Amino acid sequence: MSFYFVIIGTKDNPLYEAEFGTWKQGGDGVARFRDEQRHLNQFIAHSSLDLLEELQWAGTGGSMYLKCIERFAGTAGGGSGGVVGVAGGVNGAGAGGVWVSVFLTAGNIKFVLLHDTRADEPIRQFFYDVYELYTKTLMNPFYSVDMEVRSAVFDGRVRAGVKKYL
């Protein structure tokens, strides 16, 4: 089970990206993506931003964790799969399906996680963990909004979060 995590800034620019594998059930934490899949990951993350924008302003909810907003169905060849509908539905472990979960901060920074099995609660905790890390990064006076996060400590803490929750 592999995850692709990216933090996207207010101008749709990536601030931080990382790939993880799961630590549970004997996994060794290494992401196993096919090569084409890797390029597709970035595409999927960006294309989900459109849907995200719609959901962002829907209703008066205003919660930060938006759960799974999209399920992207890809074919085994990893070619041009179509984007399939909106979320919240079945916990489909379809072949090659990728779920997109999003967390949106108050300052409009998007944390996007691509994963192949759906698991709301651990992902929510992971997102809140990263949210805390991001806020601490922002407190640095030498870091401005929409700047890339290049800290090795940040990287280490995110991976620790993955180990803990995912």
Place this chain on the structure above:
Amino acid sequence: MILSLLILNKAGGLVYHRDFSNTFTKLSSNDYLVLAGTFHGVHAITARLSPFGPSSGGTPSSGLEVMESEHFRMQCFQTLTGTKFLLFTEPQQPNVDVILRRIYELYADYVMKNPFYQIEMPIRCEAFDRHLMAYIKPKQ
């Protein structure tokens, strides 16, 4: 009854002058400048005048602090930085020390914390004037 306040800078120039009562004749503004300069000189001389030398505590004697006559009393408060606050009051005014300390506090707040005030220049701070009047008026 407080009559007037003068503030002198380190070099002896007059930076602030305010009258709080109309019961005495006013001098011209030039006269006040001369007065300030003269006092600065007198204060410096009197600091050296004491025949006893430094006190047992090792502190050298300070300059002129109080000058009293039948009609008025003048008290001088000199800060560590050389700024002098001269307060003219009627001879029977109590608690002049307390008043001078409070004026010093107002100075430290509304003059020194004002980014538009240039050090050693004449004081033109509206907040300082306002708070000073608010403090002195009830005492008259």
Place this chain on the structure above:
Amino acid sequence: MERSNTDSFRHSQYLPFSPTTSSHPSTPLAQKHASLPIPTPTTASSLSGSASTLRYSQSRKTIYDRHLNRSKGAELSKASFAFLFGEMVQYAQKRVSGIQDLEKKLNAHGYSVGQRLLELLVWREGRSGKRETRVLGILQFITNTLWRAIYNKPADALEKSRDHEDEYMISDNDPMVNTYISVPKEMNQLNCAAFQAGIIEAVLDSCMFPARVTAHSVPNETWPGKTVFLIKFEQVVLDREAEFIS
């Protein structure tokens, strides 16, 4: 410049510099999962190639170890802030010509404060933190949460302008940044609360409510320092609000 391990650093609060890493997505990220990669100065310098010339805190604490609630409810002496703010005003004054530019500079200073303050305050609300999607919601957040976090009291009034749909006004009878400042007569239009206006503008911009915020003095009898922050939203915001209502 050598790193000197003198006693002075043991007592200093320097935060360690985090060296750049290459987090390129196409390289397989093989991590030894035996130990968490907390960087020590030696590994850090080997990662960056050449010896780092920056100093490290002896206790090796990073900014990520600092708890965000540490300064919650902490009080700052007004005098310290006043001196710092006075220097900020003088610094800006040297670099600009004209009152409008000075206000813009102060606004820019407040802007970076506001961006950080927003995230921090929303984080501190914990699980119940929410993003504001309505104009009234974000204005309430500013007048209550933000003002209370900075000044320990809510703002004095929030009003909507009758003439213009896109204008709102927040009034503060005695803005704390202006307490010790007396503006000289020739700079009468300057209001140093432009700094506070910058904070408000950053909060609004970051929440996707683009606006321009300016500070105006409206002295009256009881409150000679009364300031009104005029918030002018852009058309995007009004359109979105209209969609909500319909």
